[in-house]
Amino acid sequence: MSRVVVLGAGVSGHTAAAFARKWLGRSDTVTVVSPKDYYNWIPSNIWVGVGLMRPEQVTFPLKPVYQRHGIEFVHGAARAIHPEGSSDDPTPHVIVTPTGGASGATVKVPYDYLINATGPRLRFDRTPGLGPEGHSHSVCTEDHAAGAARALAESVERMKRGERQQFVVGVGHGTCTCEGAAFEYIVNLEFELRSRGVRDKADILWLTNEYELGDFGMGGMHFEVGGYVTPSSVFNASLFAERGIEWVTRAHVRQVDPGLIHYETLDGAVREQRADFAMLLPPFSGVGLKAFDRNGGDITASLFQPNEFMKVDADYRPKPYEDWRAGDWPRTYQSPVYRNLFAVGIAFAPPHAISRPFTSPSGAAIAPAPPRTGMPSAMIGKAVARSVVDMIRGAEAPTRTASMAEMGAACVASAGANPLTGTAASMTVFPIVPDFDRYAPYGRDLKRTFGEIGLAGHWIKIILHHLFLYKARLRPGWSLIPE
Amino acid sequence: MSGLKHPYVTSPTRWTVFLRTFLPWQLWRFVRINLKMIGIIRRSH
Numbered sequence: 384m385s386r387v388v389v390l391g392a393g394v395s396g397h398t399a400a401a402f403a404r405k406w407l408g409r410s411d412t413v414t415v416v417s418p419k420d421y422y423n424w425i426p427s428n429i430w431v432g433v434g435l436m437r438p439e440q441v442t443f444p445l446k447p448v449y450q451r452h453g454i455e456f457v458h459g460a461a462r463a464i465h466p467e468g469s470s471d472d473p474t475p476h477v478i479v480t481p482t483g484g485a486s487g488a489t490v491k492v493p494y495d496y497l498i499n500a501t502g503p504r505l506r507f508d509r510t511p512g513l514g515p516e517g518h519s520h521s522v523c524t525e526d527h528a529a530g531a532a533r534a535l536a537e538s539v540e541r542m543k544r545g546e547r548q549q550f551v552v553g554v555g556h557g558t559c560t561c562e563g564a565a566f567e568y569i570v571n572l573e574f575e576l577r578s579r580g581v582r583d584k585a586d587i588l589w590l591t592n593e594y595e596l597g598d599f600g601m602g603g604m605h606f607e608v609g610g611y612v613t614p615s616s617v618f619n620a621s622l623f624a625e626r627g628i629e630w631v632t633r634a635h636v637r638q639v640d641p642g643l644i645h646y647e648t649l650d651g652a653v654r655e656q657r658a659d660f661a662m663l664l665p666p667f668s669g670v671g672l673k674a675f676d677r678n679g680g681d682i683t684a685s686l687f688q689p690n691e692f693m694k695v696d697a698d699y700r701p702k703p704y705e706d707w708r709a710g711d712w713p714r715t716y717q718s719p720v721y722r723n724l725f726a727v728g729i730a731f732a733p734p735h736a737i738s739r740p741f742t743s744p745s746g747a748a749i750a751p752a753p754p755r756t757g758m759p760s761a762m763i764g765k766a767v768a769r770s771v772v773d774m775i776r777g778a779e780a781p782t783r784t785a786s787m788a789e790m791g792a793a794c795v796a797s798a799g800a801n802p803l804t805g806t807a808a809s810m811t812v813f814p815i816v817p818d819f820d821r822y823a824p825y826g827r828d829l830k831r832t833f834g835e836i837g838l839a840g841h842w843i844k845i846i847l848h849h850l851f852l853y854k855a856r857l858r859p860g861w862s863l864i865p866e
Numbered sequence: 867m868s869g870l871k872h873p874y875v876t877s878p879t880r881w882t883v884f885l886r887t888f889l890p891w892q893l894w895r896f897v898r899i900n901l902k903m904i905g906i907i908r909r910s911h
Contacts, residue, residue: 624872790910793903839896
């Protein structure tokens with residue numbers, strides 16, 4: 384009998400747990416540990432954030448799903464990993480703080496294989512005044528998104544009374560990731576303001592840490608269009624200009640005050656921006672898991688990077704941008720220290736960014752962190768689940784790989800939700816991490832990298848919303864739906 | 867003087883904008899985009 388424990392029930396953790404359960408025998412156990420007892424299909428939070436969906440439409444309770452499929456569930460937050468057990472118990476285990484338990488209470492969850500899928504900690508604290516508890520909004524969780532929708536409704540009411548409103552959407556720190564989600568939000572916001580008849584009263588600004596528009600933390604993309612190889616910045620700028628959205632790139636937000644955003648840019652300029660409504664995503668870090676050896680010695684630094692993401696089989700040697708290679712990226716997501724320890728989704732530490740790093744004269748890093756969400760996140764979770772199952776059955780080493788430098792991704796970015804007049808940008812990219820040796824000079828296979836905007840993309844986005852929620856509920860045939 | 871706010875930014879033609887929500891064309895694009903995405907998914911799994 385083997386015990387597989389998955390920390391986290393987001394896209395990658397839930398996928399890993401579901402496939403491990405499907406592939407393992409009934410004598411083996413699969414346990415999910417998560418501080419949230421519900422699943423959130425995060426890509427649809429942007430629609431909650433503009434008031435088109437309710438939080439209940441993008442979430443569902445996990446316990447009944449796990450009960451139906453024989454997955455054990457521990458409602459709590461993992462605090463520490465003991466990969467060698469402790470002096471009185473050699474069994475590897477995780478220390479968990481139960482949600483709603485007595486103060487200081489912990490439970491010990493033993494494992495034979497551990498998959499860390501804890502996702503990000505939302506670091507609103509890195510920018511004073513940032514976040515729902517400060518002076519800006521977010522769509523990172525369904526609650527944050529619902530708060531953004533309420534504030535948006537208030538702004539719309541003000542505009543209906545004749546007031547002008549300044550909207551600022553983007554990222555709240557120079558090192559943020561998920562620019563794609565913020566992009567979806569700003570174009571949906573603009574579409575909604577038009578739909579509600581108040582667009583003429585709104586000024587909308589995109590505030591980003593990207594060096595160029597369309598970077599999305601992936602170093603941008605190139606598409607073959609009309610006989611030219613064209614960077615994604617051209618299409619992004621075109622869409623913004625068409626929609627009347629202004630933009631500021633290469634920015635690091637220093638502070639958010641009520642109605643005022645303070646930021647600096649790479650050229651050293653320090654500016655202020657009025658904002659009646661701001662939706663600024665936070666930077667991420669790992670969740671702060673600790674690790675201890677059998678004697679209680681702190682081995683956190685050997686398992687985790689300083690940013691609290693877990694080290695896996697990547698090349699973490701510091702290198703200048705010119706020396707970054709696709710081969711630096713992890714393939715099996717196995718810890719180099721413990722063979723029964725893996726990290727998937729946002730929880731694994733990337734070897735470096737994808738976008739070129741820059742630093743402002745004041746020393747602020749201004750460059751997007753690499754995205755590790757959605758399709759690649761789920762595919763990594765599935766690959767690791769397969770490796771773990773095969774290792775339980777006797778394989779010496781992980782049997783599956785899922786390098787982001789060897790896989791592609793399909794992405795649909797909503798640009799306005801309406802079944803007849805809405806649009807979405809449909810994109811495919813291959814590979815996600817550019818490989819400049821294999822696909823010189825653009826780093827990607829141009830035959831498999833494309834993008835276009837249109838109503839068809841919106842239909843696909845709606846279908847994916849229902850399809851992936853169906854899959855996540857583990858309904859009949861769920862495993863046939865690709866990640 | 868240009869009447870455009872961003873004269874150096876590429877703009878879609880009216881025909882391109884029209885096609886974005888023109889149902890027959892979008893039905894075709896729906897099929898085509900799905901095929902492209904299935905190709906990426908199959909290659910990546």
